[in-house]
Amino acid sequence: MEQEVPNTNTPVALVVGVTGMVGLSLAEALKSPTALGGPWKVYGSARRPKPTWFPSSTPDITYITFDALNFDDTLKHLAPIAHEITHVFWVAIQVRENEESNVAANSTMLENVIKALKSATPSRLCHITLQTGTKHYMGPIFDPVLGTQLVHHEPPFHEDMPRLPYPNFYYALEDLLASYSPSLSYSVHRSSIIVGASSRSFYNALLTLCVYATICRYQGLPFRYPGTKYAWENFCDMSDARVLAEQQIWAAVTDRAKNQAFNCTNGDVFTWKCFWKVCCEIFDVEFVPFDENEKFDWVGMMKKKGRVWDEIVEKYGLYKTNMEEIICPEALDAVLHFSFPHVCSMNKSREFGFFGYANTLKSIGMWVGRLRDMKIIP
Incomplete structure (x- = not known):
């Protein structure tokens, strides 16, 4: 050539x-x-x-x-x-x-x-x-x-x-x-x-939360925050x-x-509490106040939702994705358990x-x- x-x-x-x-x-x-x-x-x-x-x-x-x-x-x-x-x-x-x-x-x-x-x-x-x-x-x-x-x-x-x-x-x-x-x-x-916006980023916290919120709304589940009280209240x-x-x-x-x-x-900071409220408004799900006594296996739950995501993709005519390839629950879970301000x-x-x-x-x-x-x- x-x-x-x-x-x-x-x-x-x-x-x-x-x-x-x-x-x-x-x-x-x-x-x-x-x-x-x-x-x-x-x-x-x-x-x-x-x-x-x-x-x-x-x-x-x-x-x-x-x-x-x-x-x-x-x-x-x-x-x-x-x-x-x-x-x-x-x-x-x-x-x-x-x-x-x-x-x-x-x-x-x-x-x-x-x-x-x-x-x-x-x-x-x-x-x-x-x-x-x-x-x-x-x-x-x-x-x-x-x-x-x-x-x-x-x-x-x-x-x-x-x-x-x-x-x-x-x-x-x-x-x-x-x-x-x-x-x-x-x-x-x-x-x-x-x-940002992509289905091809390995660590994609926003898309992980989007999928989680979408599944919660689709199945009528509470959109619960899975992290610690420290991360909920402190700056990131x-x-x-x-x-x-x-x-x-x-x-x-x-x-x-x-x-x-x-x-x-x-150039600014936020708390996950405020971030969660924004996500609730965007996805029209109820805001659930954080209760540190209510522990749940969020990562394990998300790993079981692949078929539910397939249903959502089919129902709404979405770009075909495998849920496991577009979310990073383990990585986001680590962030939500930081014991220091991530700033x-x-x-x-x-x-x-x-x-x-x-x-x-x-x-x-x-x-x-x-x-x-x-x-x-x-």
Whole structure:
């Protein structure tokens, strides 16, 4: 295939993980007429074919499917465009049975993509944005062994906190990017709990709650909060996918932000009590006051609701999903049992010149509306 000669004045983005919550927001933000550094040419990649809910409003995003764990497959699909790409937005993740396996899998994926893009002669690749998260400050909380032994940093979390003495694939990916300096610059974006719209994000707290609330309404069950009193009453923060996309694009084109790590949250805090009330209004279910004496196995209950979800999908003509693949009850349950305020400092980001923000509780209705428009929930 004859290669297209790139316009050397046009930035060309490759969004790796384009069907995830932040990947979708990045694709839309990069194609916005007001995008910093634009106009951008955008490629989006994922492991699986493009879902029907992927917005038709972005027809000028070229969609590529490949397995980043397989270098030959990665090179085959990226070689024809490698000479064009100037920026990689890395929002991909694969989750394995323990953190050592997470390190191996995610490092392999990122290295395969970088090698494939740098194989071009000449290569235009100049910057990579890397999305990680607050496990940077807490350690591998989902590791079946290490997760019970962790000593985390005290919140609010800030970027100059030292690394914890545990394996962490976030650390491995940062080190991998740093090893390519100075030929490549990079920026690291540490999110909190991400809220956005997708059926293909591994940790999707909002969609998990949407499915839970929908099943409760469908079966006439109480929409009960399954966490602790501490989490119910104390502060937590979130990261709107639009704010994450905005910060990543800003860092990609701002010299000051090169080779820096930034927290990225909405800039406000909330309590799960207030969040629960918003969900009750959105899904028209009764608000049940929290009673710490009423314990119930929420994770176990949700695992038994797969057939109920199948009925709901069929009844409302939704995009076909297996409930087990779109919810993360164990991960959300861990968040709802935190015994500390899950709060990040945004001071560094503001000091460097990024002022993006979102009103967390107001944004929930918008994102639920998008999930409904995409026919992922009724």
